[in-house]
Amino acid sequence: MEDQRFGLSRRVTLPGPLRLDGGAMLAPVEIAYETYGTLAPDGGNAILICHALTGDQHVASFHPRTGKPGWWTRLVGPDKPIDPARDFVVCANVLGSCMGSSGPASIDPSTGQPYAMRFPVITVRDMVRAQAMLLDHLGVATLKAVVGGSMGGMQALSWPATFPDRVRACVVIASTARHTAQNIAFHEVGRQAIMADPKWRGGDYYGHDDPPAAGLSVARMAAHITYLSEAGLTEKFGRKLQAREAKGFGFDADFQVESYLRHQGLSFVDRFDANSYLYITRAMDYFDLAEEHGGLLANAFRRTDARFCLVSFDTDWLYPTIESRHIVHALNAAGRAATFVELSSPYGHDAFLLDAPEMNRVVDGFLKGGR
Amino acid sequence: MEDQRFGLSRRVTLPGPLRLDGGAMLAPVEIAYETYGTLAPDGGNAILICHALTGDQHVASFHPRTGKPGWWTRLVGPDKPIDPARDFVVCANVLGSCMGSSGPASIDPSTGQPYAMRFPVITVRDMVRAQAMLLDHLGVATLKAVVGGSMGGMQALSWPATFPDRVRACVVIASTARHTAQNIAFHEVGRQAIMADPKWRGGDYYGHDDPPAAGLSVARMAAHITYLSEAGLTEKFGRKLQAREAKGFGFDADFQVESYLRHQGLSFVDRFDANSYLYITRAMDYFDLAEEHGGLLANAFRRTDARFCLVSFDTDWLYPTIESRHIVHALNAAGRAATFVELSSPYGHDAFLLDAPEMNRVVDGFLKGGR
Numbered sequence: 001m002e003d004q005r006f007g008l009s010r011r012v013t014l015p016g017p018l019r020l021d022g023g024a025m026l027a028p029v030e031i032a033y034e035t036y037g038t039l040a041p042d043g044g045n046a047i048l049i050c051h052a053l054t055g056d057q058h059v060a061s062f063h064p065r066t067g068k069p070g071w072w073t074r075l076v077g078p079d080k081p082i083d084p085a086r087d088f089v090v091c092a093n094v095l096g097s098c099m100g101s102s103g104p105a106s107i108d109p110s111t112g113q114p115y116a117m118r119f120p121v122i123t124v125r126d127m128v129r130a131q132a133m134l135l136d137h138l139g140v141a142t143l144k145a146v147v148g149g150s151m152g153g154m155q156a157l158s159w160p161a162t163f164p165d166r167v168r169a170c171v172v173i174a175s176t177a178r179h180t181a182q183n184i185a186f187h188e189v190g191r192q193a194i195m196a197d198p199k200w201r202g203g204d205y206y207g208h209d210d211p212p213a214a215g216l217s218v219a220r221m222a223a224h225i226t227y228l229s230e231a232g233l234t235e236k237f238g239r240k241l242q243a244r245e246a247k248g249f250g251f252d253a254d255f256q257v258e259s260y261l262r263h264q265g266l267s268f269v270d271r272f273d274a275n276s277y278l279y280i281t282r283a284m285d286y287f288d289l290a291e292e293h294g295g296l297l298a299n300a301f302r303r304t305d306a307r308f309c310l311v312s313f314d315t316d317w318l319y320p321t322i323e324s325r326h327i328v329h330a331l332n333a334a335g336r337a338a339t340f341v342e343l344s345s346p347y348g349h350d351a352f353l354l355d356a357p358e359m360n361r362v363v364d365g366f367l368k369g370g371r
Numbered sequence: 372m373e374d375q376r377f378g379l380s381r382r383v384t385l386p387g388p389l390r391l392d393g394g395a396m397l398a399p400v401e402i403a404y405e406t407y408g409t410l411a412p413d414g415g416n417a418i419l420i421c422h423a424l425t426g427d428q429h430v431a432s433f434h435p436r437t438g439k440p441g442w443w444t445r446l447v448g449p450d451k452p453i454d455p456a457r458d459f460v461v462c463a464n465v466l467g468s469c470m471g472s473s474g475p476a477s478i479d480p481s482t483g484q485p486y487a488m489r490f491p492v493i494t495v496r497d498m499v500r501a502q503a504m505l506l507d508h509l510g511v512a513t514l515k516a517v518v519g520g521s522m523g524g525m526q527a528l529s530w531p532a533t534f535p536d537r538v539r540a541c542v543v544i545a546s547t548a549r550h551t552a553q554n555i556a557f558h559e560v561g562r563q564a565i566m567a568d569p570k571w572r573g574g575d576y577y578g579h580d581d582p583p584a585a586g587l588s589v590a591r592m593a594a595h596i597t598y599l600s601e602a603g604l605t606e607k608f609g610r611k612l613q614a615r616e617a618k619g620f621g622f623d624a625d626f627q628v629e630s631y632l633r634h635q636g637l638s639f640v641d642r643f644d645a646n647s648y649l650y651i652t653r654a655m656d657y658f659d660l661a662e663e664h665g666g667l668l669a670n671a672f673r674r675t676d677a678r679f680c681l682v683s684f685d686t687d688w689l690y691p692t693i694e695s696r697h698i699v700h701a702l703n704a705a706g707r708a709a710t711f712v713e714l715s716s717p718y719g720h721d722a723f724l725l726d727a728p729e730m731n732r733v734v735d736g737f738l739k740g741g742r
Contacts, residue, residue, distance in 0.1 A: 261560070
């Protein structure tokens with residue numbers, strides 16, 4: 001029972017091939033995932049959780065490398081809106097990532113070497129297709145719900161659009177149906193920071209035990225600013241100085257916000273692969289659900305009967321409320337059932353990962369309202 | 372007369388020493404500057420223009436390196452609110468910069484080598500003190516007005532606070548009285564990007580003809596995003612692709628906004644020194660006019676009789692309108708005459724450099740309303 005409580009960490013090699021949006025065929029397709037709870041005999045209790053850009057499959061169990069608790073234990077766990085005592089919870093590392101699923105650090109069977117930049121460029125829809133292959137493997141025909149925040153919300157949106165008959169409910173938190181020019185711009189800064197690091201070596205750094213940590217760290221710092229609100233940063237740090245009492249008149253981290261950001265950058269490189277960062281940001285930048293459906297977002301939702309729940313946060317300037325409204329308008333136009341709430345939080349985009357009792361109530365009520 | 376029309380580009384070596392906020396003594400103090408027009412016999416027509424982070428003294432005349440017109444010809448020139456036919460216009464390259472004034476690329480007289488990171492850390496107030504030394508040299512006792520946008524606005528604000536009797540009017544556009552945590556965070560990303568570039572060599576790159584262009588370029592890209600509004604980026608680029616019709620499924624610049632940003636980064640390194648970028652961003656991060664005056668911003672304005680004009684732009688999220696409001700409240704508390712207008716523009720922070728007829732009208736009216 002201990003195993004069940006902390007999730008079953010597994011990895012499956014699916015034969016593939018998986019035809020990707022870019023045209024390439026990927027085989028084999030390795031997927032690392034965790035499950036919590038037990039699939040009901042009628043298969044009706046499966047919930048897929050989709051993770052964000054730098055997330056992982058350890059949604060409600062300790063991360064094996066960092067030892068930290070799962071990233072969404074506030075939402076998934078005993079007596080939580082998603083409860084393994086009732087639900088069969090699946091969370092898979094996305095395609096292109098570096099926590100066990102196929103990505104640029106995986107071995108290319110045609111060469112016996114890591115793919116590096118020879119890994120094919122993927123899309124959010126490709127991630128979803130790989131998840132569907134995993135569900136086939138697990139014997140899950142239809143999802144009770146697919147749930148995700150940020151890039152996880154993009155996958156959640158893409159699910160009913162790609163597999164209209166396989167999902168009954170869709171929860172999209174702090175997300176968007178397409179990346180804006182500003183979203184792309186921030187990601188491009190991160191990619192250029194990585195590629196500018198000579199240790200990146202065109203992506204072929206795996207054999208050198210000396211990854212492009214400096215570039216990846218800068219990329220993470222730039223991205224991290226977009227995850228926080230200006231007000232949240234001011235509340236948490238303001239212009240507070242480090243331990244010293246007066247300004248140092250040098251270039252060490254003088255302000256607390258500087259050392260915080262540096263720490264965010266440095267700790268990130270211990271747990272993430274730079275090439276995966278390139279591939280996943282690219283997939284997010286390519287994401288435009290309307291474009292995939294003839295330029296009209298409503299078209300993405302015409303073939304499904306799924307119910308939708310949208311949640312945004314008022315201080316999220318990465319994927320602001322207006323983006324959720326666009327989705328709701330399209331759902332309305334397509335005649336779909338849609339719940340939408342904008343929640344108040346000082347924490348910006350990151351709010352979906354933090355203590356948000358209102359979010360829990362919304363998700364709980366929405367999931368219980370299902371068939 | 373041609374010379375007058377296009378400004379007189381000059382450089383002066385002031386003996387100093389200049390005592391800096393950080394405690395160091397700087398000598399000599401070299402200041403590169405331009406003047407337009409003629410100082411009136413009573414000395415009453417001098418206007419000092421202060422430039423922004425990466426700006427220069429060529430406010431209304433062609434840049435000698437890029438060949439581009441002056442950066443504020445919309446505001447300064449014949450029949451403009453600041454007109455050399457009436458006003459004696461002075462614009463100096465700020466201390467710490469790289470267009471001829473003393474900065475990290477200057478020769479340290481004690482070693483005969485460039486200062487590099489041995490240049491003392493400076494503040495906005497130090498920039499203002501150096502400008503005052505230049506005005507002494509030019510025989511300007513009192514300024515009719517000091518005018519600046521962005522970091523130029525910080526200098527403009529610092530002028531009456533530092534030299535209360537030497538300035539009669541102060542125009543502060545798209546600026547702030549202190550850098551917020553988010554402002555500092557973005558600058559720290561830029562500094563880390565530069566310092567992560569191995570070609571930075573701890574700042575001692577001047578002898579190698581191979582500056583840290585990649586790091587400086589990333590720094591500029593990150594900063595550039597903060598100069599534009601999300602709406603402006605969407606209007607200009609949206610998700611438009613480059614010349615090719617379909618996504619490239621690679622890591623070349625696929626979206627127009629990517630190649631635009633890359634161009635911004637690459638063209639910047641031709642005209643700016645990486646160490647100067649470190650020093651000037653540091654000065655901006657240190658800027659907190661209230662802190663310099665006992666923690667109360669109003670105190671900064673109690674000893675001057677200057678009139679103030681504040682202009683903000685509604686889509687400027689770098690120095691949003693609320694920052695100008697803080698300044699106006701402090702001016703009110705100090706009993707100073709203050710005009711404040713928030714202008715509407717789609718262009719974000721950059722609006723102050725672009726065509727803004729309303730801004731011109733506000734500045735024109737304010738300057739004409741003076742004694």
